[in-house]
Amino acid sequence: MNPFTYIARPARVLFGAGTLQQLPAEVDRLGARKAIVLSTPEQRASAQQVADLLGTRAAGIFDRAVMHVPIETAREARAFAASHGADCAVAIGGGSTVGLGKAIALESALPVIAIPTTYAGSEMTTIYGITEGGMKKTGRADQVLPRTVLYDPELSAGLPVGLSITSGINAIAHAAEGLYSVTTNPIIEIMAQQGMEALGRALPRIKANARDMEARSDALYGAWLCGTVLASVDMALHHKLCHTLGGSFNLPHAETHTIVLPHALAYNAAAAPEAMRKIAQALQGSSAAQAVYDLAHDNGAPVALKDIGMRETDLDQACDIALSNQYPNPRPLERAAIRQLLQDAWEGRRPG
Numbered sequence: 001m002n003p004f005t006y007i008a009r010p011a012r013v014l015f016g017a018g019t020l021q022q023l024p025a026e027v028d029r030l031g032a033r034k035a036i037v038l039s040t041p042e043q044r045a046s047a048q049q050v051a052d053l054l055g056t057r058a059a060g061i062f063d064r065a066v067m068h069v070p071i072e073t074a075r076e077a078r079a080f081a082a083s084h085g086a087d088c089a090v091a092i093g094g095g096s097t098v099g100l101g102k103a104i105a106l107e108s109a110l111p112v113i114a115i116p117t118t119y120a121g122s123e124m125t126t127i128y129g130i131t132e133g134g135m136k137k138t139g140r141a142d143q144v145l146p147r148t149v150l151y152d153p154e155l156s157a158g159l160p161v162g163l164s165i166t167s168g169i170n171a172i173a174h175a176a177e178g179l180y181s182v183t184t185n186p187i188i189e190i191m192a193q194q195g196m197e198a199l200g201r202a203l204p205r206i207k208a209n210a211r212d213m214e215a216r217s218d219a220l221y222g223a224w225l226c227g228t229v230l231a232s233v234d235m236a237l238h239h240k241l242c243h244t245l246g247g248s249f250n251l252p253h254a255e256t257h258t259i260v261l262p263h264a265l266a267y268n269a270a271a272a273p274e275a276m277r278k279i280a281q282a283l284q285g286s287s288a289a290q291a292v293y294d295l296a297h298d299n300g301a302p303v304a305l306k307d308i309g310m311r312e313t314d315l316d317q318a319c320d321i322a323l324s325n326q327y328p329n330p331r332p333l334e335r336a337a338i339r340q341l342l343q344d345a346w347e348g349r350r351p352g
């Protein structure tokens with residue numbers, strides 16, 4: 001076995017249907033007295049449910065979380081927390097809402113309790129992102145890591161099927177790249193494989209019945225494991241491409257991951273055969289790239305960048321941006337091949 005470094009992050013995780021009910025005790029456990037509740041406008045009702053549960057421990061609801069955490073929203077939320085005397089934040093929602101919690105914690109060190117309702121995995125990471133002047137800046141800081149995470153599958157039952165599939169494949173992307181990461185290790189490999197297996201099993205069942213609680217539970221468990229992989233080891237070409245496409249061309253996060261992943265895996269296939277074997281095995285396919293493509297396609301997710309708003313004329317620029325910084329990847333970054341990868345993803349071709 002090769003030498004490795006494994007870092008365990010100190011989050012406390014409560015998992016299971018009905019776990020939300022333990023929230024007031026978890027606020028007390030942090031020594032906090034007043035929690036601001038964060039959500040998107042669409043999830044205002046869930047935020048209200050949380051505030052009702054918190055009763056006198058609720059300092060107020062800030063329901064203006066949006067994708068990519070604009071700096072103006074972060075400032076408003078920080079001011080709202082301060083003016084309402086909050087000493088803790090509860091973020092209920094997906095990566096956008098958890099991201100807003102992190103933006104508050106970055107400046108104020110307010111502890112965050114995350115209640116994830118998608119499979120994006122942000123709640124497990126020390127990575128934050130804030131968008132200013134059209135540019136998303138990301139960084140890492142230990143203080144933004146949520147102190148407590150409540151994974152309650154009942155709360156993801158309302159996640160629309162389309163977003164459930166793409167968000168689940170977003171999680172699979174963390175695990176897939178974790179397996180061939182330069183910083184991977186045997187513990188992370190176990191989590192990556194288990195996470196992909198759980199999601200691979202769950203997504204078709206969610207497609208068949210969005211309220212299948214066993215499947216929702218498996219998917220959320222898989223998302224947790226995949227989020228831990230994202231938090232622990234360096235990502236490669238796939239995440240770089242998705243960051244470029246999302247940040248520079250304003251493409252939706254989970255859909256972009258879903259479309260690009262099969263092509264990023266095809267690009268790296270020959271350079272990382274053992275990782276590909278494990279991905280294919282976890283997803284019960286004969287090739288990693290095809291197994292991911294089929295998981296998306298067969299469950300009604302988009303498979304072509306042209307169908308989610310990407311213009312063909314922007315592919316050259318996307319390629320330039322993706323190549324502008326060097327970073328570790330199993331196969332060296334080759335311009336012509338990456339340009340072809342983007343073309344294949346734009347057209348939605350099944351990898352050969």
Ligand code: NAD
Pocket residue numbers: 040041042043066067068069093094095096097099117118119120121122123125126127128129155156157158159160163167230253254
């Ligand atoms: P999201 O948080 O933007 O949510 C998408 C939409 O779905 C929102 O309108 C939300 O309110 C709604 N929604 C979420 N859960 C729901 C539910 N259970 N029922 C009904 N509606 C629900 O989407 P996301 O994909 O979770 O997060 C994407 C963002 O998170 C991106 O900005 C991405 O960069 C960031 N992210 C960050 C990290 C990190 O480690 N920092 C990791 C993953 C994603």
